[in-house]
Structure formats: C-alpha cells, structure tokens
Amino acid sequence: MxxxxxxxxxxxxxxxxxxxxxxxxxxxxxDEADATVFEPDNPADAGWKARRATVxxxxxxxxxxxxxxxxxxxxxxxxxxxxxxxxxxxxxxxxxxxxxxxxxxxxxxxxxxxxxxxxxxxxxxxxxxxxxxxRGRVAHPHTVVRSAAGTGDDLVFAAGIPAGQHLYAALHVFSVGGTGVPALSVIVESDDNPGFTTPVQRLAFAPATAAQTGQLLRAAGPVTDTHYRVRWTVTGGTPSFLFAATLGVAPA
The missing domain is CATH 2.40.30 (Elongation Factor Tu (Ef-tu); domain 3)
Structure with a gap:
C-alpha cells in the first residue's frame, strides 16, 4: 500500500x-554516456546500445x-x-x-x-x-529546546563506515537565546557498543552563536564502529537552543 x-x-x-x-x-x-562498442564482452549484446552512468x-x-x-x-x-x-x-x-x-x-x-x-x-x-x-537519519529533533549539555540517541549503522564511504553529518541551528554570548558546540562520536563506554570523536561543527545557515561535515571510512550519536555543550547565561542534526553514510 x-x-x-x-x-x-x-x-x-x-x-x-x-x-x-x-x-x-x-x-x-x-548522466548517461554511450558505451556501445563493435565487439561487446557478450556477443549477444552486439547491435544493442550500451550505456554507463557518469556523474x-x-x-x-x-x-x-x-x-x-x-x-x-x-x-x-x-x-x-x-x-x-x-x-x-x-x-x-x-x-x-x-x-x-x-x-x-x-x-x-x-x-x-x-x-x-x-x-x-x-x-x-x-x-x-x-x-x-x-540519505541518512535524524540524530537530533528540531522540536526539543536544549539549555544544558547532553547526548543524543544512539543510531546504529550495522556496516559501520566502509572503505570508500564517508560519515556525513548535517547541523541546522534555528534559534539561539540567552545572555552574554550563548554558544552551541556539537560533535559526532562513535563507539563499538551502545553504552558508548569508549567514544571516539569523529566530527566537530563550528560553534553556533546565532541562527545560521547549515553545516555539512564528513569523515572518511573505514570505521568499524556501529554506534553513532551527537553530543553538545552550551555556554552563556540561561542559554536556549533549537537545532536539528542528521547522520548518514555515502560515497565522497
């Protein structure tokens, strides 16, 4: 259905x-490219168009x-x-x-x-x-106001980050509130277990002090860790942040 x-x-x-x-x-x-030749690998393909994807x-x-x-x-x-x-x-x-x-x-x-x-x-x-x-998944929801440091939920990538692939992370900051100079710092970390007992930092976004255009970062594989999450810290007086983050795996 x-x-x-x-x-x-x-x-x-x-x-x-x-x-x-x-x-x-x-x-x-x-984009399509014409890959037709006089003598294809399979003789039965002779006389038929052959195509390959380019970009x-x-x-x-x-x-x-x-x-x-x-x-x-x-x-x-x-x-x-x-x-x-x-x-x-x-x-x-x-x-x-x-x-x-x-x-x-x-x-x-x-x-x-x-x-x-x-x-x-x-x-x-x-x-x-x-x-x-x-193509990935939401790692932090855009509806939850954050006023203190914290960690996001565990996202499992069963194959880790294979060789030739990259871990990608996107961050969107919609609102920043507070006194002084409130700042939001977000990192992406991974581990080989859901308890994140030995987390490894994979990516770090530039600190955000205002609503801003998005950031997109990537880190090359191979990485065997299968558990990934975002973690954030905040500074400033009575800080308040609305942001969204996604994680995904794709070629460079």
Missing amino acids: ADVLINARIFGAGVNFSGQSNKVEFTVEA LDFKAAFSGHWFAGDPSKVDDALWSGLGAVDVWTFVKGTGAVGDLAWSGQTLESKYSFLGDHGKLAPFDASLAGSGPLV
Missing part, C-alpha cells in the same frame, strides 16, 4: 520551512503558502538566499530521531511567489544539488 505524505520537514538557511510548506519532491539522476545529480523543489516579515519567513529567507549555496535537509516524518532524512548542499536556483486575486498567496522554490545527496 502506498504511503500517504502527511508529515515532512524542510530545513535550510537557518529556517524551518515545514509550517509554511505543503509540497516537496526530489529528482535524483545519473550523479539531484534537484529538490518545495512550495506552500507565502509569508514575509521576519528572517524565519519564506520571503525573507528565500529572497536573501537566492543564488547562494547552503545546506538543506528534507525529512520524511515529523523530524523525530531515526526518521529518514536527505541532506546536501544545494544552490537556491529559483524562487517564485504570489498569484491569483482572492487566493492564498503561494510560493515555489527550486534547489539544485552541489555535491552528494546523503
């Missing part, structure tokens, strides 16, 4: 667009209801981001830990908005990939 798309989350440019959007779609494709590409598009007036609104964020490359994450689900997520760097290539008289004002945005699209 086909799934019904009711819950999805869209993060980019330091903004959670989920409450302003109602459509999202991906296209992932490989991969992805595009994303999302749309919904137009809002403006502050940096968290569609118009403010997409207008200022037009033509820029940023990290975007799309989640199938509510954004809970373990939900499927796709993260990657994209160029914001198109933004269209407004429409017919008497109807809700719409918008459409198009994104073109600039690098790999990483």
Whole structure:
C-alpha cells in the first residue's frame, strides 16, 4: 500500500520551512554516456546500445503558502538566499530521531511567489544539488529546546563506515537565546557498543552563536564502529537552543 505524505520537514538557511510548506519532491539522476562498442564482452549484446552512468545529480523543489516579515519567513529567507549555496535537509516524518532524512548542499536556483486575486498567496522554490545527496537519519529533533549539555540517541549503522564511504553529518541551528554570548558546540562520536563506554570523536561543527545557515561535515571510512550519536555543550547565561542534526553514510 502506498504511503500517504502527511508529515515532512524542510530545513535550510537557518529556517524551518515545514509550517509554511505543503509540497516537496526530489529528482535524483545519473548522466548517461554511450558505451556501445563493435565487439561487446557478450556477443549477444552486439547491435544493442550500451550505456554507463557518469556523474550523479539531484534537484529538490518545495512550495506552500507565502509569508514575509521576519528572517524565519519564506520571503525573507528565500529572497536573501537566492543564488547562494547552503545546506538543506528534507525529512520524511515529523523530524523525530531515526526518521529518514536527505541532506546536501544545494544552490537556491529559483524562487517564485504570489498569484491569483482572492487566493492564498503561494510560493515555489527550486534547489539544485552541489555535491552528494546523503540519505541518512535524524540524530537530533528540531522540536526539543536544549539549555544544558547532553547526548543524543544512539543510531546504529550495522556496516559501520566502509572503505570508500564517508560519515556525513548535517547541523541546522534555528534559534539561539540567552545572555552574554550563548554558544552551541556539537560533535559526532562513535563507539563499538551502545553504552558508548569508549567514544571516539569523529566530527566537530563550528560553534553556533546565532541562527545560521547549515553545516555539512564528513569523515572518511573505514570505521568499524556501529554506534553513532551527537553530543553538545552550551555556554552563556540561561542559554536556549533549537537545532536539528542528521547522520548518514555515502560515497565522497
């Protein structure tokens, strides 16, 4: 039975667009090259076209209801981001830990908005990939406010990080509150057991002091550890942070 798309989350440019959007779609494709030869390895293939994939590409598009007036609104964020490359994450689900997520760097290539008289004002945005699209899972939910140091839930990658593959991590910071200079520092660590008795730091994001464009980091395999999580520390007076993180494994 086909799934019904009711819950999805869209993060980019330091903004959670989920409450302003109602459509999202991906296209992932490989460029085709003609690999036909006079004498193929299998003689039975003679006279037939042969093709090979060269480079991969992805595009994303999302749309919904137009809002403006502050940096968290569609118009403010997409207008200022037009033509820029940023990290975007799309989640199938509510954004809970373990939900499927796709993260990657994209160029914001198109933004269209407004429409017919008497109807809700719409918008459409198009994104073109600039690098790999990483299929992974949510490692930290965007709905939980953090005001103290902590660790995220354990995500299991049964094959670890094989040779030729990379561990990828994406971080989106939506809001920062507090006095002084509140800062959020997030790392990714791994271990060979769910208790994380001997954790190893694999990645470290730059500290965040304000809502910001996303960060995407990677670390090369092979890594035999199968358990992964995010860990964070906070500084500042009465700090408060909303952020989301994803982890995935993909080629370079």
